[in-house]
Amino acid sequence: MSDVQAMFSTDTESPAPTSLLRAVGDLLDRIGKTSSDGGSFRRLRIFSGTFPTPVGEESFDLWNEQAYLMISECDCSDKEKKRRIMESIRGPALEVIKVARDDAPDLSSRDYVNALERAFGSAESGEDLYFTFRLMQQLPREKLSDFVRRLEKPLSKVLQKGGISLADKDRVRVEQLLRGADPRADLKLLQLRLRERLSNPPNFLQLLSEIRTEEEYEDSRAKLSTSVHNKRVNVQPAIQTDIQELKRQLQDLKTQLSSIVKNDSTVGVTDLKAHSPPDTVVDSCPNEEITALKKQEQQKRNRFRVVKNHMKFWIKKCKMDLKWIHLVWKCLKYWTFQ
Secondary structure (H helix, E strand, O other), X not given: OHHHHHHOOOOOOOOOHHHHHHHHXXXXXXXXXXXXXXXXXXXXXXXXXXOOOOOOOOOHHHHHHHHHHHHHHOOOOHHHHHHHHHHHEOHHHHHHHHHHHHXXXXXXXXXXXXXXXXXXXXXXXXXXXXXXXXXXXXXXXXXXXXXXXXXXXXXXXXXXXXXXXXXXXXXXXXXXXXXXXXXXXXXXXXXXXXXOOOOOOOOHHHHHHHXXXXXXXXXXXXXXXXXXXXXXXXXXXXXXXXXXXXXXHHHHHHHHHHHHHHHHHHHHHHHHHHOOOOHHXXXXXXXXXXXXXXXXXXXXXXXXXXHHHHHHHHHHHOOOOHHHHHHHHHHHHHHHOO
16 A cells, blocks of 8 residues: 555656556555465364364364464465464364463464464474384385375474474485385385485485386286286196197097907907817917917007007197197007007
């Protein structure tokens, strides 16, 4: 309003065009900033300090984070910030603020939040919170990225309580990540080379992005290996079926060879008896024919044994190539019955 009054002053000299434009621009900036700020942080969630936390209210930790964010980011006056804090508290929390105002009427909005933190927040010191932070470990089925996100809230509390300085925040985060990570995550940490980067550690967002990229790469490799394994498993039943069929054919071959050997032996003995002369002649004829028949029978038995051994050898040798199995089967079958 002072700028507007200056533009409409009763002085005879009219303001310069540049001064007029600058004053109008500043006025528009203030109006725009006020209107844009009116929509952000308009209302904090309700907090009463009652335990357990009633339905529709926030716990102190969540309310405290929202209040600190409003104080840091909101461009309104400190009086407006105190009004918003007073609108969001009920019951015991409101009584604490009333007592604090009676003792010191000129408290700021941040003093309001600090008073509520002393009344309802953790009574642990910064050193105690830092010690608790150093004991945090990654859970058995927890991702490394989730562990990093879980570390951030206790680390912020340690920073608020003065347990560490703001300059050491990134270094302390990386050190606890290396200390509390599960041994299964050593490969990821080794690939990220975090130990070598402790002198210049990444911030929270950069660290989280690098870890998530590594996790997605490992997940894609695991999916690829799983799909390849499933394809191999699907191929195995077909190979087993062909092997069973080949064994059945081998058994048929054994049966056929046994029948052939038996029939040849029976026919040879029968022909010998049918065409043999009387006893006197048989006693006098040489035993060359009987010896030849026995020799022929023994040769067939040896041949059958060789075929059987060949089939077993080639079944073991050619288990993964069905074309070679069928080829060997045909060759041996042809060679046996010749």
